[in-house]
Amino acid sequence: MQLLNIFRMEAKYQLKSIVFWLFVTVVCLFAFSQFGLYQPGDLSAPQPGQERYGITANLTPAEEMEQIQLYLRRDISRRSTDRVVIFLNKEVKLDNDQVQAMKDLLRQLEEGRLNYQQFAEKAAALDDLLGGNTIYSEEQRKAYLHRPMTYQEAKEAFARRAEEDGLANAFGRLLADYLGITAGFFPLFIAAFLLGRDRRTRMEELIKVRKVNPIVYVGGKFLAVVTLLTLVYLLFALQPSWAFWKICSENGWPFHPFGFIKYILGWITPTLLFTVALGMAVAELTGSGLAAIPVQIILWFNSISTLKGDYSLDKYIIRFNTSTGYDLYLQSQHAIFLNRLFYVAIAGILVAITAWSWKRRSAERKRGLNVLGEFTRSTKI
């Protein structure tokens, strides 16, 4: 049937396209440089007498309130606070009202007059007053406040990770984090030029003769690209799966064979769906593939700005930059699931919009409009 034909044609084209293979190379380089290459024997449980055991963000409410006091004192004395804007840490000067609010909160904390619930509310309110994205916000408190681990804690944490969580799962999330960063940006170079290509090479006339349904046409290409990309990303699960299988069997830890695969499928595929759909949509709506680049850049910077824990609906990439965040993962499961559903839905809507726009554009071309536009936007791909 038509959809299958379009799918196959597109898939064959991509496999012969230099851009596609460059994409694969770039993702490879990135994955290996960030995630690394694990070999059997790379991991072992923490031993007593080590100098450092890492840090933990698992603070008791009391510890959290204590640490915030330090931040408050620092900010009050220098009359400024740090706000995270995109990926920048900006030092922002405080006005008198803001300093006063900080002093009030600090005094209440020092006098021990707040329970955790009240503290959380006031801290969030302070964060709002400061314009958001400060250490006082719940996201940053949970993500950035920490203390060193003791040997006992480290030993327990490691056992938990290896036995309860499963190393393949834990590192699978980390790998998905790194891969997600690439999946949220580079596919646009394939996506944004997907539809324009046929237009430029006059394939369009051939296609229209056969009266193709715009949804079938756009959808077929979309599915072909997304399928290929998903397969590429799934390939990255092979080496780590093998390596961790060895590591786990050497040390007697449980191995979860689908650890790496499931996070790639669950977290990365929706990102791919969205990125490709968005690239196609922007290119089709604006008539310029280039316009998709800044749009994607802005969304991308926004999405990768928090390292973990933030799965609000403006984040189309799932970030989970740790192999030790089992608790965080358990807490965030619902949020992540909803987020992924949301982006799959959005991708579907974008594909529909693209199909509508493509149909309109073809109609315009038929009427003889936009002919000059063709020359200024032609590109051999």
Place this chain on the structure above:
Amino acid sequence: MSWENSLGLLKYNARIVCRSNVLVSIVYSIILPFFVGYRLLNWVEAARISELLLTLPGIIIMTSLVEVDFSAGMAELVSTKKKDKGSIFLYRILIGLALMAVVIGLSQGWMLLQGSNFPSWQFFSGTLVTSLFLGLLGITAANLTGNIIAGYLIAFSYYLLEFMSGGRYTGPLYLFSLIKGVYQPKLYFLGGILLLILFNYFLLQRRNIS
């Protein structure tokens, strides 16, 4: 070539290369301050914005400068008349350089007007070098592969690599050295830029039809 001819060729090229790429870059530069805020930046913040954000339009502008050569319709039209592909390339570099200087200069000027503080000439030239280098990477990749999207991909990939690794793999030749307060690497990159320009010039000249 006579003076009038050169100017005419420059203007002609400017017209055909300045399209959506320029528009997109200008719009980007205008809305950027609303997202990031140019007020009262110290030199580190200004360096981050300049090196990481102001150089991005450069990739788009420069790489798309060669797009016309790749167009299915235009290629025949232009190739048969083009006896001097190398020089045309040089004109395009000049145009790209001018556009980037405008984007970077106006943005940094706006930062300064909003009370930011940083060494203006060094940051201007340094950011321009970074931008030019990334743009030339894109152009070179596009010319070598015959595919302009490959050009964008390579240029952005290099940007991403440097961005994520923070100079771990390139050491003294870290692309965004202004963030670390070091200007010296820019001189090396300038050398690299000249090398790339020469390389592309000769590569394109060899494709001339006589």
